[in-house]
Amino acid sequence: xxxxxxxxxxxxxxxxxxxxxxxxxxxxxxxxxxxxxxxxxxxxxxxxxxxxxxxxxxxxxxxxxxxxxxxxxxxxxxxxxxxxxxxxxxxxxxxxxxxxxxxxxxxxxxxxxxxxxxxxxxxxxxxxxxxxxxxxxxxxxxxxxxxxxxxxxxxxxxxxxxxxxxxxxxxxxxxxxxxxxxxxxxxxxxxxxxxxxxxxxxxxxxxxxxxxxxxxxxxxxxxxxxxxxxxxxxxxxxxxxxxxxxxxxxxxxxxxxxxxxxxxxxxxxxxxxxxxxxxxxxxxxxxxxxxxxxxxxxxxxxxxxxxxxxxxxxxxxxxxxxxxxxxxxxxxxxxxxxxxxxxxxxxxxxxxxxxxxxxxxxxxxxxxxxxxxxxxxxxxxxxxxxxxxxxxxxxxxxxxxxxxxxxxxxxxxxxxxxxxxxxxxxxxxxxxxxxxxx
Ligand SMILES: Cc1cc2nc3c(=O)[nH]c(=O)nc-3n(C[C@H](O)[C@H](O)[C@H](O)COP(=O)(O)OP(=O)(O)OC[C@H]3O[C@@H](n4cnc5c(N)ncnc54)[C@H](O)[C@@H]3O)c2cc1C
Numbered sequence: 001x002x003x004x005x006x007x008x009x010x011x012x013x014x015x016x017x018x019x020x021x022x023x024x025x026x027x028x029x030x031x032x033x034x035x036x037x038x039x040x041x042x043x044x045x046x047x048x049x050x051x052x053x054x055x056x057x058x059x060x061x062x063x064x065x066x067x068x069x070x071x072x073x074x075x076x077x078x079x080x081x082x083x084x085x086x087x088x089x090x091x092x093x094x095x096x097x098x099x100x101x102x103x104x105x106x107x108x109x110x111x112x113x114x115x116x117x118x119x120x121x122x123x124x125x126x127x128x129x130x131x132x133x134x135x136x137x138x139x140x141x142x143x144x145x146x147x148x149x150x151x152x153x154x155x156x157x158x159x160x161x162x163x164x165x166x167x168x169x170x171x172x173x174x175x176x177x178x179x180x181x182x183x184x185x186x187x188x189x190x191x192x193x194x195x196x197x198x199x200x201x202x203x204x205x206x207x208x209x210x211x212x213x214x215x216x217x218x219x220x221x222x223x224x225x226x227x228x229x230x231x232x233x234x235x236x237x238x239x240x241x242x243x244x245x246x247x248x249x250x251x252x253x254x255x256x257x258x259x260x261x262x263x264x265x266x267x268x269x270x271x272x273x274x275x276x277x278x279x280x281x282x283x284x285x286x287x288x289x290x291x292x293x294x295x296x297x298x299x300x301x302x303x304x305x306x307x308x309x310x311x312x313x314x315x316x317x318x319x320x321x322x323x324x325x326x327x328x329x330x331x332x333x334x335x336x337x338x339x340x341x342x343x344x345x346x347x348x349x350x351x352x353x354x355x356x357x358x359x360x361x362x363x364x365x366x367x368x369x370x371x372x373x374x375x376x377x378x379x380x381x382x383x384x385x386x387x388x389x390x391x392x393x394x395x396x397x398x399x400x401x402x403x404x405x406x407x408x409x410x411x412x413x414x415x416x417x418x419x420x421x422x423x424x425x426x427x428x429x430x431x432x433x434x435x436x437x438x
Pocket of ligand 1: 012014015016017018039040042047048049050051052082083084085121122123141142183282316317318319333334335337338370
C-alpha cells in the first residue's frame with residue numbers, strides 16, 4: 001500500500017508571531033502525519049521589544065535568546081536556517097536564498113521546500129518614507145545584529161568622548177538623535193540616559209550623564225500616539241525631566257553623515273542616529289511573490305488571515321495588513337497582535353485542512369505601555385477586568401509591561417518550561433552586571 005504523504009506546514013519567520021505558532025503546531029500534530037517546518041534567516045531568536053535594551057547595553061541578549069535548533073528538537077518541528085527568496089505558488093514551493101558565511105562561502109545552497117499550507121510571519125522594517133540619506137546613514141533597530149551594532153558604536157563613541165573630556169575639552173558631549181517618537185524611540189531614549197548615568201562606574205572616570213545629549217524627533221504632534229493624550233503628555237514630561245530634548249511636529253527632510261536636516265530649515269548634529277518611524281513591509285516582498293501588498297508594503301489578508309489570492313497562504317504579525325471591519329484601521333503592528341494572530345492560526349490551519357469554514361481573527365487590544373528604563377513605565381490597560389481603559393504608571397505599569405514578555409516566554413516554551421525561564425530571567429537580573437557594553 002502506498003505510504004500517505006505527510007501534510008507539510010511551512011512557517012516563514014520565527015518572531016513574536018511565528019515561533020509560538022510552530023511550537024503549538026509541533027505539539028498538536030504527530031510526525032507521522034505532519035511535517036512542520038520553520039524557515040528563519042537567524043539561528044537564534046530575541047524578542048524584538050527587548051532590542052532597545054540590547055542596543056543601550058541594559059540587557060545581555062545572549063542570556064535571553066532562544067536557539068531555533070534546540071527549540072525545534074524539543075517541540076517536534078524542523079528548523080531550516082535560510083532566507084525566503086521567492087514563493088512559487090503554482091508548484092506550492094518556497095525558494096530560499098543561499099546562506100553565505102562571513103568569508104563569502106556558501107554554507108547552505110539555494111533550496112526549494114514544498115508546502116501544503118504556508119504561513120508568512122516575516123515581521124516588518126522601519127519606514128524611511130524615502131527620505132534622502134536615511135538608508136545610508138541612519139541605524140535601525142530591527143534585528144539583534146543591528147542592536148549589537150548600535151551598542152558597539154555607542155561604547156566606542158563614549159570611550160572617545162571620555163578621552164576628549166580628559167585631555168582636550170572637559171565640556172564635550174556626544175549628540176545622539178532618535179527619529180520617531182513611538183514606543184521604540186521613547187524607550188531607547190530613556191534607556192540611553194540610564195546607561196549614560198551608569199558609565200562613570202564602568203571606568204569612564206570623567207563621564208557623567210550630561211555627556212550624552214539625546215534628542216528625540218517626532219513628526220506628529222505628540223509622542224506614542226497609541227497611548228491616550230494625557231499619558232503621552234506624561235511620557236514627554238518624564239523624558240524632558242531625564243534630560244532628553246523632545247521635539248514634536250518636527251519633520252526630518254534629509255540625513256547626511258553626522259547631521260539631520262529638518263523641514264523648518266534647522267539642522268542638528270548627530271554622532272549616532274537611530275531611525276524608528278513606524279513599520280512597513282519588507283522592501284523585498286514585492287519580488288518574492290505576486291501576493292497583493294498594501295500601500296505600506298504589507299501583505300493584504302482577509303479577516304481570516306488568509307491571502308485573497310491563494311487559499312493555501314496566510315500572513316500574520318507585522319508583515320500583514322488586516323482590516324477586520326470595513327472603514328476600520330488595520331490591526332496594529334504590535335507584539336500582542338502578532339502573538340494573538342499566531343494563536344489564531346493554530347485552530348485556523350486545522351479548520352483549513354478539514355475543509356471547514358475559517359473564522360475571522362478577533363483582535364483584543366490589551367492596551368499600550370512604554371517602559372522608561374529603570375525610571376518608570378507608563379501606559380493604559382484595556383479590558384473588562386479594568387472596566388474599559390485605565391491609565392497606569394510606576395511599578396504596576398512595569399509589572400504589566402513585563403507581563404507581555406512573560407506571555408511571550410510561555411507562548412514559546414509552554415507553561416512548565418516558560419515559568420522556569422521566567423524565574424531564571426529574574427535570577428539573572430540579580431547576578432549579571434547592570435550594563436553589557438562589549
Ligand atoms: C525596539 C522595539 C520595541 C518594541 N516594543 C514593543 C512593545 O512594547 N509592545 C508591542 O506590542 N510591540 C513592540 N514592538 C513591536 C513588536 O516587536 C512587533 O510588533 C512584533 O515583534 C511583530 O512580530 P512578528 O512575528 O510579526 O515579527 P518579528 O518579531 O519581527 O519576527 C519576524 C521574523 O521573521 C524573520 N525573517 C524576516 N525576513 C525573513 C526572510 N526573508 N526569511 C526568513 N526569515 C525572515 C526575522 O528574522 C524575524 O525572526 C517593538 C519593536 C521594537 C523594534
